[in-house]
Amino acid sequence: MLSVVDEALTDERQDGTRPGNEPSMIPGTSILPGGAPSIARLDGVTKYYGKVTALDQIHLDIRAGEVVGLLGPNGAGKTTAIHLLLGLLRPTTGMTSTLGHEPWSMAARTRTGAMLQIAKVPDTLTVREHVELTASYYPASPPVQETLAHAGLTGLETRLFGRLSGGQKQRLMFALAICGGPELLFLDEPTVGLDVEARRELWQCIRRMADAGRTVLLTTHHLEEADALASRIVVIDHGRVVAEGTPEQIKRHAVGSHIRCTTRIEEATAAGWPGVSSVERSGATLRLVADQAEPVVRRLLDLDAELADLEVKSAGLEEALVSLTHGNDNTSEEVIA
């Protein structure tokens, strides 16, 4: 169906944006809110590291108020894209701009905030010292207490960074990203290495910023994370955009719906139904994968009045992503992990 970037569509996109009729990777859908202005963009950007191509003629537009999830396997070019928009790197060819300025300019940097993937701050400064220091770099930073409250760090002001838990450390890094009152936030794998609870706490902080109208670009391995936070997902692989759309649109690329139930219906019977792509029995449990769940469930219930334990799950983003970036088995493994 759709798996590799469609050249024709990519070329169309770079001609400019036509409000309300944004051509998308996914046929028949419109992804971007028509009127919102683009506030950061990579325009035909290629980036080489020596002989390695990190980004290959990529186009990426971030619009005001969006939460964009940049998704892709390791080495897809996600971090490179963020570093380009932060002005930490210069493109080999193509144009980059952030908030209407060169990304490395002071004008852009005073209005952006970032969490970088590998960044750690010195252990021997306290939470308040770190936030106060970083906030001083920005001309319009909100009060430190407000930042600490937004990052869920109230009460930890005098604790040394080295004494914080993993989740608290990550929330401090988040506090440093928001302490300057940025319009645009870059979060590079913000929850990597966190347990479920800590991850959810950070999600709340990120959502609060998005609800306050901040624009967010976040990269992640956790597809669940993109699903939970992003209003738009851009899937990249090998330095190219392979798909973009709302989480729902991306999920439609999954294999289909997964149905599970306890029934006496024979495997062979179900396998013959239209739209059913696989059937598998283990003991009393029958598992089916179907393009659409509803007609199959109706047939199941009609045939077996005693059918029990019915469970229907739409395939998650994981499956969608694997199908979108297929042909690269190693990285698919990575994505699922």
Add this chain to the structure above:
Amino acid sequence: MNAATESLNAPDSSSAPVFHRRAPRRRYLRIFGLETRAELMKMVRMPAFVVPAFAFPLMFYALFGLAFGRGQEIGPVTMLGYLLATYGAFGVIGANLFSFGVGIAVERGQGWMLLKRAMPLPPLIHFLARMVVGMVFSLLILVGLFALGGFFGGVALPLPAWVKLAAWLTVGGLPFAAFGLFFGYLCGPNSAPAVINLLYLPLSFASGLWMPYEVLPGFFKALAPWLPAFHLAQQGLGIVGAETHASWTQSIVYLSAFTVVSLVAGIAAYRRDQESWG
């Protein structure tokens, strides 16, 4: 009066370069203040830095000076007065090398320097803060040494000489901050302490900071005048009244050249580091 100063200030500020108008000086001063406080607190709370930086010069002075050197003389001065200048130079060089060299390399390794680069912090303010902290540590080490020498070593210098010695060594230590900057951007976080110690300790010995230049073996005697630490120590020795083997002019020219070369190399390493990140 007020009107006069105002009218003097007005054209001055309007003719200032554009970036001054966009980013007020007062904000930069505040950044500088907080940056300096952060660098200072960071070091003070890190025993791995504080202990060797303070302990080595003081301990060496206590052992080689107070314990062994008592009653001996080198030319016109006592051994205890002589070693005050040389271990002073040793301590000041260490404070600068470790603050810039090891400090920067470690924080680059953590990704802190990269994160700072993504923020609107003018890099010069950060380096100036580090420099000030290097000077504060230099002064603290010197005060410790002077206390040992003055109270326990019987070193009696007129007050201006104490002040002059402290000022010379503190300012003269700055070229080593530039030298440290180069290694901070050249080395990785794990190799930096080793590389810097491998330079620092042998160079200190060869420059006559541990054993007086007068008793160094012939090879080192020939080498020493080519080493920057030698020039820092020699002018310190002049201040305590010892015989010197280099003139002020020679030492200042030499240390200035060393600073320029270190800065050029340091800036090149800094630039290379900026481009290599992905």
